[in-house]
Amino acid sequence: MNIQEQYASKLVSADAAAAVVKSGDWVDYGWCVGTPVTVDKALAKRLPELHDVKFRGGVLLRRPAVFDIENPAEHMCWNSWHMSGIERKSIAEGFGYFAPMRYAELPRFYRDPNAPKPDVAIIETTPMDEHGYFNFGPQASHLAAMCASAKCVIVEVNKNQPNCHGGFEHCIHISQVDMIVEGENEGMPQMGGGGEPSEIDKAVAKLIVEEIPNGACLQLGIGGMPNAVGSAIVDSDLKDLGVHTEMYVDGFVDLYNAGKINCSKKSIDKGREVFAFAAGTQKLYDHLNNNPGVMSAPVNYTNDPYVVAQIDNFMSINNAVDVDLFGQVNAESSGVKHISGTGGQLDFVMGAYMSKGGKSFICMSSTFQPKGKPMQSRIRPTLTTGSIVTDPRSTIHYLVTEYGKVNLKGLATWQRAEAIISVAHPDFRDELIAEAEKMGIWRRSNKV
Numbered sequence: 001m002n003i004q005e006q007y008a009s010k011l012v013s014a015d016a017a018a019a020v021v022k023s024g025d026w027v028d029y030g031w032c033v034g035t036p037v038t039v040d041k042a043l044a045k046r047l048p049e050l051h052d053v054k055f056r057g058g059v060l061l062r063r064p065a066v067f068d069i070e071n072p073a074e075h076m077c078w079n080s081w082h083m084s085g086i087e088r089k090s091i092a093e094g095f096g097y098f099a100p101m102r103y104a105e106l107p108r109f110y111r112d113p114n115a116p117k118p119d120v121a122i123i124e125t126t127p128m129d130e131h132g133y134f135n136f137g138p139q140a141s142h143l144a145a146m147c148a149s150a151k152c153v154i155v156e157v158n159k160n161q162p163n164c165h166g167g168f169e170h171c172i173h174i175s176q177v178d179m180i181v182e183g184e185n186e187g188m189p190q191m192g193g194g195g196e197p198s199e200i201d202k203a204v205a206k207l208i209v210e211e212i213p214n215g216a217c218l219q220l221g222i223g224g225m226p227n228a229v230g231s232a233i234v235d236s237d238l239k240d241l242g243v244h245t246e247m248y249v250d251g252f253v254d255l256y257n258a259g260k261i262n263c264s265k266k267s268i269d270k271g272r273e274v275f276a277f278a279a280g281t282q283k284l285y286d287h288l289n290n291n292p293g294v295m296s297a298p299v300n301y302t303n304d305p306y307v308v309a310q311i312d313n314f315m316s317i318n319n320a321v322d323v324d325l326f327g328q329v330n331a332e333s334s335g336v337k338h339i340s341g342t343g344g345q346l347d348f349v350m351g352a353y354m355s356k357g358g359k360s361f362i363c364m365s366s367t368f369q370p371k372g373k374p375m376q377s378r379i380r381p382t383l384t385t386g387s388i389v390t391d392p393r394s395t396i397h398y399l400v401t402e403y404g405k406v407n408l409k410g411l412a413t414w415q416r417a418e419a420i421i422s423v424a425h426p427d428f429r430d431e432l433i434a435e436a437e438k439m440g441i442w443r444r445s446n447k448v
Contacts (some may be wrong), residue, residue: 003132014042029057034139038183058082061189082341107145132174137161140279140296154179162289164296197228203402205232209304215265217242221318242266246344248278276302276403284357303344307373308351316352316360322378325417327393335402336386366401366425377428381435
């Protein structure tokens with residue numbers, strides 16, 4: 001059969017696609033803005049008849065219909081590779097769980113011959129092109145590995161998905177697809193940049209931008225401070241910047257439109273902005289659509305520290321929840337309360353330091369104020385019980401707060417404690433010194 005005949009033979013209704021799922025199945029639900037919508041609604045109608053269906057996905061920007069059935073924990077559970085706010089609620093509702101990982105390893109989880117295979121993979125894609133390919137849109141990530149390992153692959157077509165050029169593993173051929181559902185062509189999920197940067201965000205961003213040379217390659221994490229860094233670069237004299245990042249966000253589009261990004265100095269993938277997945281406002285999707293200057297690539301390429309290390313002057317900029325006096329970084333939980341995931345932070349922290357001229361920055365406000373409680377320090381003597389160590393103390397390079405930046409590489413424990421305390425809020429420094437003394441890691445080297 002030619003590709004049009006194959007398409008017609010595999011085209012089914014959403015209800016027919018949902019009927020494939022059985023009790024006990026593992027069902028992969030795409031990723032981020034590639035999560036199904038039409039098949040999801042059909043499956044939500046069927047799910048009350050089933051038990052022990054195990055869904056898997058991550059970075060949800062829409063609440064799936066399967067979450068809203070009566071007593072979801074009786075019929076399914078959600079397993080997230082990286083949690084959004086929507087997924088955090090699923091934990092509280094009793095059917096959500098997190099799967100810890102370094103994001104770069106995710107494709108291997110599917111390809112490992114000893115790993116359990118998805119029974120069904122359901123993903124949203126672009127319409128089929130004239131060669132028989134469905135583009136994954138802005139989430140190459142791990143989808144090729146997922147589809148290759150799944151027993152049944154269902155694509156839900158959405159005409160609004162941007163067609164993202166890639167290097168490899170950014171699309172799937174109709175010969176590898178079992179069912180096609182023509183979706184409702186809903187608009188792309190919108191994710192804003194979090195509003196205007198605060199004065200603290202701006203202060204931290206200024207300290208980081210001072211460290212970035214012309215021709216550097218950028219990785220920005222999710223959150224207000226990385227966005228603030230992007231805004232500060234727009235207003236700077238920096239030029240000839242490159243992009244090699246896990247998540248592509250609106251800030252990169254602003255930098256491109258300001259003439260800051262051309263990727264001309266990159267030692268690999270020259271001339272192309274490289275990313276594993278993307279989410280933002282419509283301007284981002286318009287920028288990515290059919291743009292040969294961007295490259296959607298699998299995450300085992302984008303996040304591989306040894307790939308990152310090949311790019312000179314690589315700048316990795318990420319958030320943290322808190323840091324302790326040993327230099328351990330928690331970026332994914334508040335005690336035992338889960339927030340997000342390791343993602344690629346550790347990979348980029350390591351890869352940036354291996355890059356010639358590269359630097360990694362962990363940035364955060366020095367304090368936070370829980371609702372109805374006194375102000376607290378984000379720099380703690382030790383991490384709160386149950387907090388997750390995202391970056392071991394051996395990996396951190398620069399720590400930045402509104403009170404300064406310190407390079408922690410090569411420092412003994414007493415030097416490290418002194419440096420970290422120097423960027424803490426002044427109201428907490430004496431308390432931190434006292435705790436450091438109790439732990440035997442304080443030596444006031446440069447004071448009278």
